[in-house]
Amino acid sequence: MKSLRHIYRLGLKELISFRYDLVLIVLLIYCFTVMVIVPSKGTGIQVRNSAVAIVDEDQSTLSANIRAAVQKPYFKEPRMISYPEIDQALDRNEYTFVIDIPSGFQRDVIAGKHPEIRLDVDATAMAHAKLGTAYLMNIIHDEVVMFLHGSGKLPEPAVKLNIRSKYNPNRESQWFMSLVFLTHMITLLSILLPAAALIKEKERGTVEHLLVMPLHPFEISLAKVWANSFLIVVGAMLSLIFCVKGIIGTPIIGSVPLFFAGTLLYLFAATELGIFLATIAKNLPQVGLLSMPVIVPLAMLAGGTTPLEAMPMFLQKVMTFSPTAHYLEFMTAVLLRDAGIADIWPQMAAMTGIGIALFTAALMRFRATFR
Numbered sequence: 001m002k003s004l005r006h007i008y009r010l011g012l013k014e015l016i017s018f019r020y021d022l023v024l025i026v027l028l029i030y031c032f033t034v035m036v037i038v039p040s041k042g043t044g045i046q047v048r049n050s051a052v053a054i055v056d057e058d059q060s061t062l063s064a065n066i067r068a069a070v071q072k073p074y075f076k077e078p079r080m081i082s083y084p085e086i087d088q089a090l091d092r093n094e095y096t097f098v099i100d101i102p103s104g105f106q107r108d109v110i111a112g113k114h115p116e117i118r119l120d121v122d123a124t125a126m127a128h129a130k131l132g133t134a135y136l137m138n139i140i141h142d143e144v145v146m147f148l149h150g151s152g153k154l155p156e157p158a159v160k161l162n163i164r165s166k167y168n169p170n171r172e173s174q175w176f177m178s179l180v181f182l183t184h185m186i187t188l189l190s191i192l193l194p195a196a197a198l199i200k201e202k203e204r205g206t207v208e209h210l211l212v213m214p215l216h217p218f219e220i221s222l223a224k225v226w227a228n229s230f231l232i233v234v235g236a237m238l239s240l241i242f243c244v245k246g247i248i249g250t251p252i253i254g255s256v257p258l259f260f261a262g263t264l265l266y267l268f269a270a271t272e273l274g275i276f277l278a279t280i281a282k283n284l285p286q287v288g289l290l291s292m293p294v295i296v297p298l299a300m301l302a303g304g305t306t307p308l309e310a311m312p313m314f315l316q317k318v319m320t321f322s323p324t325a326h327y328l329e330f331m332t333a334v335l336l337r338d339a340g341i342a343d344i345w346p347q348m349a350a351m352t353g354i355g356i357a358l359f360t361a362a363l364m365r366f367r368a369t370f371r
Helices: 002-019 022-032 034-042 061-069 083-091 105-110 126-150 173-204 206-211 217-248 256-280 284-300 313-321 323-337 341-369
Strands: 052-056 097-101 118-121
Touching: 002 022, 002 173, 002 217, 022 034, 022 173, 022 217, 034 173, 034 217, 052 061, 052 083, 061 097, 061 105, 061 126, 083 097, 097 126, 105 126, 118 126, 173 217, 173 256, 173 284, 173 323, 217 256, 217 341, 256 284, 256 323, 256 341, 323 341
Parallel strands: 052 097
Antiparallel strands: 097 118
16 A cells, blocks of 8 residues: 555656656647647548649540549549650659550450550659559559440440448548557657656656665656656547547547557556666667667557558567557557457457566666666
8 A cells, every 4th residue: 555655656746747847748749739630631541632644645535534534532633745745744753644545545445456555653652653553554444344335345244343441431541540640659758758757867866866765666667657658648538539530530439448448558568668768778868869769660560551461470470579569459449440348358468468578677677777
């Protein structure tokens, strides 16, 4: 009971100290508002407003149908150019895609000669180049098939594919990316805030004052965990409600209390990682440098930028020890797919196990550093 009282009082000390640190207050607000909204609305993993030019040497009904099928929001309205302008337009980065429809294309399609359409792509924009090429190929294929059906040259297919997108019918990338960036901010702050608090006490010599009191290292460590976790979880919940759901428009169909519980488990692991880094560093600049090679891989390899299944097998096994990968999977399952405890208990158990391991390591380093 005395230990709980010590942990509570030390946590209050952390909160009071944070109250007078204007820089950290601004950082907390900035991360959970601007750094969630702007990247989510400004970036995406889908093709949007790509510039397309068309060289129509056929001037037929079919070529006009293809031109009319290239529409917003995936592509801008196509611009008509001449064949000699293709290379110059690509060199000047005026268009990402240039479609060249050859002369006699409609005639050859009707005759069953399998004519070719040339598609020039500026592949420096890798995401748009790959996805946009697939989109344009499907558009051209569909228009040719519809034209042949209308002219009676092609029978109706025996099988039709009926695609149904679940959980995100319009496949809005902002819904997923907003949760990804929220995860990134939670990770960043949960590592930096406790590390910065401990380093400031080391530099001011107040840690030694605490250790001469009837306090145990695990009490000091847990106090920093709960105080900083309280700040981050309050910021995360407000960001989820007002930024992710309110401004970005991501639907929250799952259980918010379950998300809150899982976030606490993740913060237990991530804040202990920050304390562990603080026991290694000697000053605040070293904490910043040490956190960079830790935070960046945790964020980039968690599955938000690239699915875990698409990574090499070695990285997939390594990321099973990352609490961020389990947390992102937990968050998307709960908030977007309305998953229950029966579905996400493996992720919660993994975050708990990793948190206990990091807590033990941080406690051992804490005792060794301040012995």
